[in-house]
Structures are given as C-alpha cells and as structure tokens.
Amino acid sequence: MTDADNSPGPHGPRTSTDPEPPGTPRHKTTAELQRTLESAGSAVARAAAVDLAQGVGRAAFIFATTVAAALVLAAPLTIAAGSDPLTAYTALYEGSLGGQRPVAETLVSMTPLLFGGLAVAVAFQAGLFNIGVEGQLVAGGIAAGVVGIKMTTWAPVHVILALLAGAAAGALWALVPAALKAWRGVHEVITTIMMNFVAFSVSQFLVKPGGALEGEIPTGTEPVQATAELPRIWEPTRLHLGIVVAVIVAGACWYFIYRTPGGYRFRLVGANPVAARFNGISSSRVIVEAMMLSGALGGLTGAVEVLGTHRRFLDSFSPGYGFDSIAVALLGALHPVGVAAASFFFGLLRAGSTQLQLEAGITRDMITVISGLVVACVAARLLLSRRAARSRGGAD
Amino acid sequence: MRGITKRYPGVVANDAVDFTVESASIHGLLGENGAGKSTLMKVLFGLTAPSAGTVEIAGRPVVVNSARDALDLGIGMVQQHFSLIGDFTVAENLVLGREPLRRGGLLDLERAAADISELSDRYGFRIDPGSRVGGLAVGARQRVEILKALYRGAEVLILDEPTAALAPTEVAELAALLRRLRDQGRTVVFISHKLSEVIDLCDRVTVLRGGRVEGHREIGSAERDDPDRHGALAAELARMMVGHELPEPPARVGGPVSRGVPALRLEAAGDGHRLGPIDVEVGAGEIVGVAGVEGNGQTELVELVVGVRRCRRGSVKLGGADVTRWSVRRRINAGVAHVAEDRHGAAVADGLDLAHNATLGFQGRPPFSWRGLWLSLVQMRRLARGLVNRFGVQTVAVTDPLRSLSGGNQQKLVVGRELSRGPELFVAAQPTRGLDVAAAAFVHSELAALRRRGAGVLLVSLELTEILALADRIVVMSGGRVAGETTPAQVDVTTLGRWMTGAGQTAGAATAEAAA
Numbered sequence: 056m057t058d059a060d061n062s063p064g065p066h067g068p069r070t071s072t073d074p075e076p077p078g079t080p081r082h083k084t085t086a087e088l089q090r091t092l093e094s095a096g097s098a099v100a101r102a103a104a105v106d107l108a109q110g111v112g113r114a115a116f117i118f119a120t121t122v123a124a125a126l127v128l129a130a131p132l133t134i135a136a137g138s139d140p141l142t143a144y145t146a147l148y149e150g151s152l153g154g155q156r157p158v159a160e161t162l163v164s165m166t167p168l169l170f171g172g173l174a175v176a177v178a179f180q181a182g183l184f185n186i187g188v189e190g191q192l193v194a195g196g197i198a199a200g201v202v203g204i205k206m207t208t209w210a211p212v213h214v215i216l217a218l219l220a221g222a223a224a225g226a227l228w229a230l231v232p233a234a235l236k237a238w239r240g241v242h243e244v245i246t247t248i249m250m251n252f253v254a255f256s257v258s259q260f261l262v263k264p265g266g267a268l269e270g271e272i273p274t275g276t277e278p279v280q281a282t283a284e285l286p287r288i289w290e291p292t293r294l295h296l297g298i299v300v301a302v303i304v305a306g307a308c309w310y311f312i313y314r315t316p317g318g319y320r321f322r323l324v325g326a327n328p329v330a331a332r333f334n335g336i337s338s339s340r341v342i343v344e345a346m347m348l349s350g351a352l353g354g355l356t357g358a359v360e361v362l363g364t365h366r367r368f369l370d371s372f373s374p375g376y377g378f379d380s381i382a383v384a385l386l387g388a389l390h391p392v393g394v395a396a397a398s399f400f401f402g403l404l405r406a407g408s409t410q411l412q413l414e415a416g417i418t419r420d421m422i423t424v425i426s427g428l429v430v431a432c433v434a435a436r437l438l439l440s441r442r443a444a445r446s447r448g449g450a451d
Numbered sequence: 452m453r454g455i456t457k458r459y460p461g462v463v464a465n466d467a468v469d470f471t472v473e474s475a476s477i478h479g480l481l482g483e484n485g486a487g488k489s490t491l492m493k494v495l496f497g498l499t500a501p502s503a504g505t506v507e508i509a510g511r512p513v514v515v516n517s518a519r520d521a522l523d524l525g526i527g528m529v530q531q532h533f534s535l536i537g538d539f540t541v542a543e544n545l546v547l548g549r550e551p552l553r554r555g556g557l558l559d560l561e562r563a564a565a566d567i568s569e570l571s572d573r574y575g576f577r578i579d580p581g582s583r584v585g586g587l588a589v590g591a592r593q594r595v596e597i598l599k600a601l602y603r604g605a606e607v608l609i610l611d612e613p614t615a616a617l618a619p620t621e622v623a624e625l626a627a628l629l630r631r632l633r634d635q636g637r638t639v640v641f642i643s644h645k646l647s648e649v650i651d652l653c654d655r656v657t658v659l660r661g662g663r664v665e666g667h668r669e670i671g672s673a674e675r676d677d678p679d680r681h682g683a684l685a686a687e688l689a690r691m692m693v694g695h696e697l698p699e700p701p702a703r704v705g706g707p708v709s710r711g712v713p714a715l716r717l718e719a720a721g722d723g724h725r726l727g728p729i730d731v732e733v734g735a736g737e738i739v740g741v742a743g744v745e746g747n748g749q750t751e752l753v754e755l756v757v758g759v760r761r762c763r764r765g766s767v768k769l770g771g772a773d774v775t776r777w778s779v780r781r782r783i784n785a786g787v788a789h790v791a792e793d794r795h796g797a798a799v800a801d802g803l804d805l806a807h808n809a810t811l812g813f814q815g816r817p818p819f820s821w822r823g824l825w826l827s828l829v830q831m832r833r834l835a836r837g838l839v840n841r842f843g844v845q846t847v848a849v850t851d852p853l854r855s856l857s858g859g860n861q862q863k864l865v866v867g868r869e870l871s872r873g874p875e876l877f878v879a880a881q882p883t884r885g886l887d888v889a890a891a892a893f894v895h896s897e898l899a900a901l902r903r904r905g906a907g908v909l910l911v912s913l914e915l916t917e918i919l920a921l922a923d924r925i926v927v928m929s930g931g932r933v934a935g936e937t938t939p940a941q942v943d944v945t946t947l948g949r950w951m952t953g954a955g956q957t958a959g960a961a962t963a964e965a966a967a
Contacts, residue, residue, distance in 0.1 A: 314826050316814045319807065326800035332759055333789065333797045334812035335780030 117388050118396045121436060125428040132424060138415040146417075150410025151403040157410075159292030163364060165402030167192070167356045167373070169301040171380025172387055172394040173308050174225075174352035178243075179389050180312055181345035182325035187232060187247025188353040189377025190254035191225040195354025196361040197258060198224030200368030201268070203279025203361070213282040218300070218358050225354015226347040228254065233346030237339035243346065251377075262370045275369040285363035295363035302395065304355070309391035321345050353377065374405075382426050385433040401426065455504035457490050464490040465501070466662040472607070474509075477629060477639040479653035479670075481646070483692055483913070487662040488642050492609050495640075496528045497521040527605025529596045531612050537585030541595050542567055544584055545602045570601060574631050590621030594628065607638045614648055626652050644692070644744050646685045646948070651675055658691040665691045689948020693915060711735060712771040714876045714907025715756060719765035720775075726751035726931045728765055733876065733907035735770075738898060740922030741911040744951050748931035749911045750792060753880045756909065757789045758782045770875055783812055786875030790866055790882045792911070794858070798865045801854035805846060808853045809835035809868050838867035843890065859886050866894055870901075877901055880911040895921055915947070927951055 126144070133143040151161045171188045178185035185191075199221035206213060232246035261268040262276060270276040285295040312318035323331045324341040331338055356376060361368050383401055387393030404426065408419040457465040465487045472478045482488045493499045495506060497515035505512050508524055515521050521528070535544050542564045553559040564580040571578045576594050584595060593613060600608055610629075614622045629639050629652060643649050649656055650670055658665040674684045714735045721727020726748045733739045741749055754760035756767065758779040766775045769785055777785070791797035799808050810831045813819050818830045835849035842863040846856055853861060866882055879898065883891035898908050898921055912918050918925055919939045927934045927950040934950035937943070 314828075316820045316823050316826050319810075319814045319826055322803065323800055323807075323811065326802045327796075329797050330800050330811065333757065333779065333791055335758075335778060335783050337778075 115393075115396065117436070118386060118393055118400070121386055121429060121432045122400055124432045125425055128428050128432075129421070129425045132421065133415070133417060136417045136421065138417050143411060143415045143417055143421070146410045146414035147404070147407035149414065150407035155289070156292055157406055159289055159294040160406040161399070161402045162298050163293050163295070163402075164405040165398045166295075166297040166301050166363070167360050167376040168379055168383050168398035168401050169298075169305060169395055170352055170356035170359060171376050172383030172398050173305055173391060174349045174356065175380045175384035176387065176389040176391065176394050177308060177312065177321070177352060178345055178349035179384060180318075180325050181321040181341055182328065183236070183342065183345055183349070184244050185229070185232075185247055185346065185349045185353070186244055186381065187229060187250050187350070187377075188356065188380045189373065189375065190247070190251035191228045191350045191353025192357030192360070192373055192377050193251075193254040193258050194228040194357070195221035195225040196357030196368050196372060197261065197268075198354070199283075199358030199361045200276050200279060203283030204268075204277050204367075206283070207280065208282065210282040213280065214285060214362060217279070217283045217362055218355060221354045221358025221361070222351040223354065225357070226351040229346045229350025229353065230343070233343045233350075236346070237342040255371075258368075258370050262368070268368065270367065274371070275365075276367050278367040279362060283362055284366055285359065293364060297359035297363035300355075300359065304352070305391045305395050308352075312391070317344070356380075379426065382430045382433075386429055400429075455491060455494055455506075456502045457487075457494060457499065463662050465494070467504070468659070468662070468664055470657060470664070472638055472640060473655070474606075474638045475633055475636045476654045477633050477641055477652055479649040479656035480640060480642045480659065481644060481649055481656055481688060481692055482659035482665075483644060483915075486659040486692070488659055489611065490662075491659070492528065492611060492640070492642060495521070496526060496609060522603055522605070525604055525606035526609065527600025527603060527607070528609040529593070529600060529611065529613060533592055533596055535584045535592060535595060535599075538583070540581055540583055541578055541587075541598075542580035544595065545580075545599050549603070567598065567602060571598060574601075574635065575628065588621070590617050590624060593617070593621075593625065597628070601632075601637075605637075607640065608632070609640045609642070611642045612644075613641070614643065614645060622648065646688055647681075649688070650681060650684055656688065658688060660692060685949060686945040689951075690944055693944050693948050713768075714770060715909060716768040717756070717765065718768070720755060720762050720767055721764040721931075722751055722755060722760050723763035724751075726755060726760075729928075729931070729933055731909075731926060731933065733909050734923075735875075735907055736902055736905045737923045738902050738908040738910055738921050740918030740925045741909065741928055742915060742918050742925055742947070742951060743913075743928035743934075745913055747928045749880070749928055751931065752928065753789070753792065753878055753909075753911055756876075756878055757787060783872070786873075786906075787878065788869040788872045788874035788876070789878045790869050790880060792880035792884075794862055794865055794884075799853055799861060801861075802852060804852055805839070805844075805849040805856070805864065806831040806835040809838050809849070809864060811868065812872070834871070835864075838864055838871065842867040842893070859890065862886055863890055866897075870897055874901070875906055877906055877908045878911075879908060881913065882910070883912075883914075883917065 130140040133140045136143075149157065151157050171192065174188050174191070175185055199217045202217040202220040203213070206216065208216070228250055229247070231250060232241075232243045235241040235246050236243045260266055262270065262274055264273065268276040270278075285297050285300075287293065287295050288299070312321065320331070320336050320341050321344075323334075323336060324338045324345075328338045331341070357373070360372055360376075365372055379401055383397045384394055386397035386400070387395070404422045408422040411417050411421060412419050455465050455468040455470070456463065468487065468491055470480075470491060480488050480491070490499070494501045494504075495515065497517045497520050500516070506515055507513065508526075513520075513524055515524065515526075518528075536547070539547070542560055545567055546558075546560070546563045551559045551563050553562075567578075567580040570576070571580070576598050578591065578594055578598055584592060587595065597608065597610070613625060617625065626648075629641070633639060633654075641649065641653055653670055655667065655669055657667050668684065668688065670684070674680050712735065713732045714737070715731070715733040717729055717731045719728040719730060721729060729748075729752065731739070731741075731752070741752065743749055751760060755762050758774070758777060758781075762775050766773055768774065769782065769787065772785070774782055774785065795801065799811070801808075806828065810819055813834070814826065815823060818827060819834075820826050832849050838844065839846055839849060844856070844860045844863045844867075846860065853864075856864070862882075862884065863886065866879075869877065877898070882898070883894050886894065895917075898910065901908055902923075910918060910921060919942065922939060925937050925939065925942065925947075927936070927947060929950060935946065937947070
C-alpha cells in the first residue's frame with residue numbers, strides 16, 4: 056500500500072489507528088472489519104489540510120495554464136485591433152491592479168462573478184447545467200430591493216433579511232426548472248433559459264413608469280434604506296462588504312460539497328445517477344436540492360449587487376454576470392477555490408476593460424473575446440483529459 | 452472455418468473450432484453464455500482476428516480483416532443491438548454509407564426505395580421503405596436490419612440471438628421469413644440458446660461449450676413433428692450445452708437452514724410487466740441460486756428485491772416485515788446488500804475515488820458522518836484501505852479515481868463494500884464476473900461464511916457451476932417466472948436444461964409452424 060496522502064510513508068512508523076497493521080491475516084471476518092471501522096481516527100486535521108492543498112494545487116495549475124493559453128491566443132488579436140500586445144496588457148494591468156481604485160473595481164466585479172460561479176458549479180457537481188443564473192440574480196435583486204426599500208428595522212438585521220430574501224427568491228426561481236426536471240424529465244437548460252426571460256420581463260414590468268416599484272430614475276427603484284446597504288469597506292472606493300460575504304460563502308460551498316454527506320450525494324448523482332438510485336439516494340430529491348441551492352446562490356448574486364454596488368434595484372443592472380458565471384465555474388474546474396480564482400480573473404478583465412479602451416484604443420469587446428477563448432481552452436482541456444482517460448481505460 | 456482459436460489474455464474463447472455451414476441452409480449455433488459463440492462469429496465477420504485457423508468460403512481460403520471485407524464476401528451480420536437511426540426512414544437507413552447518387556451528386560432515394568420494395572416483396576418482409584424506423588415495432592426493426600444486410604449483398608446472414616427481444620408472434624414471423632430466405636438460396640447462421648427455437652427452425656446445429664465444439668446434430672422433419680423425438684433431441688442438446696460432469700456439491704458446513712422467519716419472501720410478486728408473478732423464499736442461513744438464460748427476468752427480480760423496481764403485484768417481505776412499499780434506503784438499513792450485475796452502471800461512480808466508492812451507501816451514518824453535517828474522509832479512506840487489503844484490490848492509493856482500476860479490481864471493491872454492510876440478505880448478481888480464480892474462490896467462501904452466520908443469500912448467476920457449488924436450493928427462471936426448483940443434490944441436467952431453455956413450452960413453436 057503506497058497511499059501517498061495521509062498514511063505514513065513506507066519507512067515511517069505506522070500509527071495504531073491503521074486498519075491493517077503488518078502481520079494481520081488478510082482474511083478477517085466481516086465482524087472484525089466492522090470493528091476496525093468503528094474505532095476513531097486521529098489524523099482529521101492533517102487529512103483535511105492535505106486534501107485542501109491538493110485541491111488548491113490542482114485548481115491553481117488548471118487556472119494558470121488555461122489563462123495563459125487564452126492570453127497568448129488573444130495577443131495576435133490586439134495587433135489586428137490596431138494596437139500591440141504589450142500596450143494592451145499593460146493597459147489591462149493598469150486598469151485592474153494599478154492602484155487602489157482599480158483593485159477595488161476588480162474586487163467589485165469579482166463579487167457577483169464569485170457568487171454566480173458558485174451557483175453554476177454547485178449545480179454542475181450534481182450533473183445539472185444551470186444557465187438560469189442571470190434570471191435568478193434578477194429575481195434575487197428584486198426581492199432584496201423590495202425588502203431594502205419597504206422594511207424598516209435595525210441595520211444588521213435589515214441587510215441580513217434583504218440578503219436572505221434575495222437567496223429565497225433565487226431558489227424559488229430555480230424551483231420551477233428543478234421540479235420539471237425531477238418529476239417530468241424536462242431538460243434544465245431549456246427551462247432555466249425560459250425562466251431568464253420571465254425574470255427580465257417581470258423586472259421591466261415592475262420598474263417601468265407606473266410600475267409597482269417605479270422610482271425617480273426611469274429604469275430603477277427608489278434607493279434602499281441606509282440600514283439595508285452593504286457597508287463600504289475601503290473608502291473612498293465602491294468596494295463593499297459583499298466580497299467578504301462571497302468568500303465566506305465560497306468556503307461554505309467547499310465544505311458542503313466535499314465534507315458533508317449531502318455534498319457527496321450531489322457529486323454521486325452527478326457522477327452516476329443509477330448507482331445513486333441503487334444505493335438509496337433519490338436523484339429527484341438531489342436535483343431539487345441542488346437546483347434550489349444553485350438558485351439561492353444566484354439570488355444572492357443579485358441581492359449583493361443591489362444592496363452593495365447600486366443601492367437600489369435597476370432594471371438590467373447585470374451586464375451578463377449570470378452568463379459569465381458559466382465560464383467562471385468551468386475555468387475554476389467546479390472547485391470553490393478554483394471558482395474564486397476564476398472570478399478574480401474575470402473581475403480583473405472587466406475592471407481593466409475601460410483602461411484598455413482608453414489607452415490601447417481597443418474596444419471593450421476584446422474582454423468578451425478573451426472570455427470566449429478561456430471557455431474554448433477549458434473545453435479543449437476537458438476534451439484532452441477525457442481522451443487521456445479513455446486511453447488509460449483501454450490499457451486495463 | 453477450420454481450427455479457429457482465439458485467445459484473450461487469460462482465457463481461450465475458441466479452442467480449435469471447426470465450423471462448417473452448407474449454403475442454402477439454416478445452421479444453429481447453440482451454447483451457454485461464454486461458450487464462444489459470439490467470438491466465433493466475430494472472427495467470421497472480421498471484427499476480431501483469430502489467433503490461429505482459417506476461414507474458407509466456397510472452398511477458397513479468405514482473409515476477413517474487417518466488417519467491410521465480410522460484406523464484400525457476402526457475409527452480413529445482425530447484432531443483438533440494432534444499429535438503426537430512429538429518425539431516418541427505412542430507405543435512408545439502408546443506403547447509409549453507400550448512398551446511390553444521381554447526376555450532380557444528389558441522393559437518389561427513389562431508386563433506393565424501389566430497390567428495397569422489390570427486395571422486401573421478394574422475401575415477404577412487409578416493410579415500407581418510406582416509414583420512419585423510430586415508429587416501427589421491435590420485430591419490424593429487426594426485419595429492417597436483415598433487409599439491410601441483404602440490400603448490401605449478404606449471401607450468408609449471421610443472426611446473433613435474434614429472438615431475445617421478440618414477442619412469440621414476432622418470433623414465428625421471423626422464423627417464416629428465415630425459411631423463405633433459405634428456400635431462395637441464402638444461408639443463415641442462427642445463434643441462440645433457446646433449444647425449441649433451434650430445433651423448430653434449423654437444419655443442422657452445432658453446440659459449443661467452453662470454447663470447444665461439443666458436437667453437431669442434423670435436424671429433420673421427424674424431430675420437428677414427433678413430440679417424443681423433439682423432446683429427446685432437446686434433452687440431448689441441453690446435456691451437450693451444460694456438460695456431463697457436474698461438480699460435487701461441497702460438504703455443507705454449519706447448521707441446517709433455519710426454518711424460522713425467512714430472510715426474503717416474495718409472494719406472487721411481479722412488476723406488472725416482464726416479471727412474475729413469482730414466489731421465491733430465501734431462508735436465514737440459506738443460499739438460493741437463481742439460474743436461467745440471461746434476460747429471463749433475473750435482472751428484474753434483483754431490482755424488485757433491492758427496491759429499485761416497483762413491486763406492482765404481490766408482496767416482498769424481509770425477515771418477516773412487509774417491505775413492498777419501502778424505499779431502497781430503508782431496505783439497505785434493514786440489512787439488504789447488493790452486488791449489482793451491471794457494475795459500471797449501477798454499483799460505482801468511476802469518476803470518484805476509491806474511498807468515495809467504498810463508502811457508497813454508508814455516507815450518511817457514523818463513523819463516516821456526524822449528523823449529516825460532516826463527512827469524515829479519514830474514516831472513508833480507512834474503510835477503503837481495509838477493503839483494498841482484505842480483498843487484494845490492486846491500486847496505488849485510495850484517493851485514485853475508481854476508473855484507474857481494472858474491472859476485476861473494481862468488482863473486488865464492490866463485493867467487499869457490500870459484505871462490510873453486515874447484511875441480513877445478500878443479493879449477489881454475477882458476483883464473480885471478471886474476477887480471477889483466487890478472488891472468485893474468496894468471494895465464494897465469503898458467501899458461505901454469510902450463510903453460516905445466518906444471513907440469506909440470493910445468488911443470481913449465469914454460471915451453473917457457481918450455483919451448483921454454492922446453493923442450497925436452485926430456482927430456475929424462464930420468461931419472468933420460476934420454471935422449476937431443485938437442489939444441487941438432486942439436480943438433473945436434462946430437466947435443468949429444459950427449464951432454462953423453455954423447452955417445455957412448445958406452444959410458441961406450434962404457432963411458428965402455423966404461421967409458416
């Protein structure tokens with residue numbers, strides 16, 4: 056046994072908790088096996104740390120290679136756009152990391168992308184493709200906005216209730232596709248896209264002149280009350296507490312997916328729904344749970360934008376965060392740590408795009424091109440690793 | 452075909468097989484699963500190269516390196532699984548890969564349809580080239596497959612278990628069609644393990660067993676029409692298929708089967724479709740072997756017991772408790788363990804690592820979890836390492852994805868996992884499939900240990916030797932029902948063969964004659 060990760064090396068001392076000390080007869084009875092299983096382990100923290108390090112290492116490697124490939128592939132396009140790679144990438148850097156305001160703007164853009172990326176990743180782990188984050192964040196944004204405007208209560212309670220309202224609205228928005236998938240077998244890609252359009256229309260209906268949430272500006276509501284605002288944390292920039300919430304939620308997602316039986320059920324249904332069924336796991340239930348959790352994260356995306364960045368609900372406040380989230384989740388290899396890194400990268404692109412336009416004279420659309428290249432590189436990598444897996448499989 | 456030998460690593464699938472088919476005849480190829488029928492036909496059709504031996508057509512040695520070669524030589528094969536595209540019409544399916552073109556490179560479907568109609572009428576296929584394949588019944592789809600082979604110029608047709616998915620009337624229709632083909636000079640190789648069909652249809656039959664030719668028999672009208680001779684031939688063929696020597700049942704260790712509350716009891720249970728009504732009882736401390744030809748309801752039986760298939764008729768009882776309406780989860784908690792027949796599909800998730808797969812079904816309870824809020828990877832890996840050591844699973848680390856293991860090693864892990872549940876009822880469907888001899892013997896000894904401990908074991912196997920070696924009682928399934936029941940001590944191979952092959956049911960065969 057050369058189990059590398061948490062058992063002592065071949066020459067190291069074996070701990071007393073190892074199930075099979077040397078000299079144990081191989082053929083023990085089932086009862087003895089069960090007894091050994093029941094005795095408690097001692098290396099919990101070490102194992103968790105090793106696992107986390109492995110997860111980070113893998114995600115970081117994938118992230119770095121994919122991003123590098125996309126930036127290299129984009130270089131000739133900067134020349135085609137009438138500039139050169141050096142100017143373009145310098146401008147991108149200046150606009151995203153070159154000072155307090157650029158860094159803050161990067162983090163402001165990263166926040167919704169992190170929530171949205173987690174939403175997509177959680178669903179993906181259970182084998183579901185949630186393309187409806189854009190709709191869910193609109194639903195979440197409306198709910199958070201309504202609670203923020205109409206309710207009156209103390210500051211921390213108010214903002215927490217508004218966030219929870221956003222999560223609940225997102226989850227409910229995802230419940231429709233979830234139920235249709237779980238009990239009617241309707242593909243979630245179709246239904247989540249449809250729900251997006253419903254959300255956009257509801258949003259327009261509410262904020263249009265004469266609509267229920269009409270405000271003093273044409274496409275937005277009244278501002279939320281000060282008690283419902285997510286506080287700014289790095290004056291004088293727009294950076295708000297949402298980024299902290301997002302990182303905490305990412306940690307919670309990691310814990311849930313990899314360290315709870317519930318997350319294991321998600322991954323199992325994603326990996327093999329039939330095996331899940333034979334082991335007493337209801338895939339219908341997991342589908343509903345995963346989709347609603349994904350929707351709640353989508354709803355939080357919108358709630359945080361409304362309460363932190365805009366301080367009011369605006370129709371079309373999202374420049375496609377929900378759709379970029381798909382690329383974020385894929386680039387992050389569906390691992391919360393990877394998703395965090397990927398959302399930072401996409402946040403950086405968004406923040407740097409203005410500078411890119413001003414300094415290098417390259418249209419902001421270049422950012423969309425780079426995003427597209429990232430997705431293409433991810434797809435190519437998946438294709439390659441699948442082919443590698445197949446050739447390995449053929450060997451045995 | 453002369454002296455065909457095909458070796459796979461560790462197994463000789465065909466051992467110096469001589470197989471001669473006369474033209475314009477229907478030749479049956481009989482044998483149990485794993486007897487080497489499919490391998491022999493794959494050699495003939497060019498899907499695999501023989502390790503030794505030659506293939507001759509009309510006395511001339513030929514080399515068949517691919518299915519294309521085989522088609523050029525006039526050999527067509529209809530696989531068990533159809534290769535038709537449901538959204539295409541019959542004509543579109545048939546021309547696929549060799550589309551007739553008119554000038555300008557346009558597809559000439561009219562001409563193809565006319566050709567197909569002519570072919571269909573000549574042999575009485577009753578197939579409309581314009582109908583959509585997806586809308587056809589299974590029997591009709593099979594006729595389309597045969598038509599496809601003929602359209603591509605096949606003189607010799609190989610049909611691999613063509614009746615497996617057909618209803619009795621469709622079988623009769625197929626038989627009539629094959630006779631017409633023979634009468635017009637085509638040659639048919641009919642692979643089956645259903646004795647009565649072979650006797651009713653074929654002119655000659657070759658029996659394979661364990662990769663060798665067990666014997667040939669001519670079948671004349673006397674055997675078909677005279678019930679006594681029909682029965683005698685069926686018995687003889689059954690003996691040839693199953694073999695003469697049966698292993699001695701091993702000495703029983705441990706106490707007699709408890710006559711108390713049975714571990715499992717099915718009362719007139721059925722899924723309202725392909726299974727049942729069926730009565731099966733597994734006593735505490737008893738191994739009940741379920742024998743039968745693949746596809747006769749064993750899969751459905753296992754699913755019904757495990758709880759994946761809904762029991763629509765009758766009842767299922769575990770240790771006296773009526774579990775007919777219980778979920779899979781509740782049944783697992785009540786002590787049901789299950790080694791799935793389709794490991795890849797139902798027992799493992801090969802993208803997850805060994806530790807996760809070892810814990811599958813345990814994940815929600817201690818010591819692997821604390822109130823559903825914490826999943827202990829340490830405990831999961833400890834279980835996996837325990838199983839790896841105890842069952843000799845060849846692996847580098849328990850954090851490797853399961854797909855990095857060979858099939859046999861995956862199976863060892865699955866069997867180990869299910870044993871470690873400490874089951875009251877162990878449902879083992881093909882538990883030794885893909886295992887080497889030593890590992891299979893180990894699994895057998897574990898099943899015997901379960902029996903000693905007082906657990907009930909339902910052992911579904913296609914290998915009679917396995918059942919004869921282990922079971923206290925043998926239940927033979929045919930057509931979704933229990934065809935007969937016996938014990939290894941009293942087993943009579945002829946009867947067993949008849950039960951397995953449904954030779955007792957000659958009603959279907961009579962219909963076939965009438966339709967012809």
